[in-house]
Amino acid sequence: KNQVEQSPQSLIILEGKNCTLQCNYTVSPFSNLRWYKQDTGRGPVSLTIMTFSENTKSNGRYTATLDADTKQSSLHITASQLSDSASYICVVSGNSGGGADGLTFGKGTHLIIQP
Amino acid sequence: KAGVTQTPRYLIKTRGQQVTLSCSPISGHRSVSWYQQTPGQGLQFLFEYFSETQRNKGNFPGRFSGRQFSNSRSEMNVSTLELGDSALYLCASSPPGLARYNEQFFGPGTRLTVL
Numbered sequence: 001k002n003q004v005e006q007s008p009q010s011l012i013i014l015e016g017k018n019c020t021l022q023c024n025y026t027v028s029p030f031s032n033l034r035w036y037k038q039d040t041g042r043g044p045v046s047l048t049i050m051t052f053s054e055n056t057k058s059n060g061r062y063t064a065t066l067d068a069d070t071k072q073s074s075l076h077i078t079a080s081q082l083s084d085s086a087s088y089i090c091v092v093s094g095n096s097g098g099g100a101d102g103l104t105f106g107k108g109t110h111l112i113i114q115p
Numbered sequence: 116k117a118g119v120t121q122t123p124r125y126l127i128k129t130r131g132q133q134v135t136l137s138c139s140p141i142s143g144h145r146s147v148s149w150y151q152q153t154p155g156q157g158l159q160f161l162f163e164y165f166s167e168t169q170r171n172k173g174n175f176p177g178r179f180s181g182r183q184f185s186n187s188r189s190e191m192n193v194s195t196l197e198l199g200d201s202a203l204y205l206c207a208s209s210p211p212g213l214a215r216y217n218e219q220f221f222g223p224g225t226r227l228t229v230l
Binding site: 107 | 148205
């Protein structure tokens with residue numbers, strides 16, 4: 001069964017600090033992996049998307065890495081800001097013809113930035 | 116370009132009632148997917164529509180149904196509501212192009228509370 005596990009479940013850090021969120025997956029075959037940011041009461045917004053051949057992808061202060069051999073990904077947030085407080089969701093897509101049923105969602109990491 | 120819109124944003128119903136949620140995709144997007152999001156389960160795929168046809172369906176009971184209109188707007192209906200149906204219902208649309216990337220653009224969601 002395809003699964004995406006995220007850790008930690010929740011994290012509290014001080015403003016200005018860095019943090020790293022983890023995503024382990026057992027989806028096979030693999031097409032791509034994406035990270036979403038979801039603010040409270042809002043829909044998820046895409047941060048990065050990586051295919052099998054990409055190891056790193058950056059979007060401002062967000063840097064995602066992918067190790068397709070170990071089936072692990074991480075999202076690193078640099079110099080955190082209060083606006084980074086949100087849930088971060090890892091989503092893995094298998095080769096199912098591109099349909100939404102081929103997406104496996106993690107349950108997310110709830111990040112709180114304290115001033 | 117306007118984003119995905121969902122109406123209503125909030126809804127309170129009682130057990131046994133039915134509800135209809137509406138989603139307008141980004142202009143030019145023909146694929147619309149629906150998800151249920153709860154704190155314990157994360158995002159779970161309900162169904163996907165493309166050109167007025169249901170392309171994929173998740174593992175939900177027949178009380179959950181949907182449809183898509185010729186202008187790509189979509190509705191989902193839940194009949195005989197149960198307490199466990201309380202959740203955030205998210206709609207996402209996908210642009211045409213490389214299907215395997217299946218980029219999902221989410222709306223703000225409809226928060227359904229069943230009393």
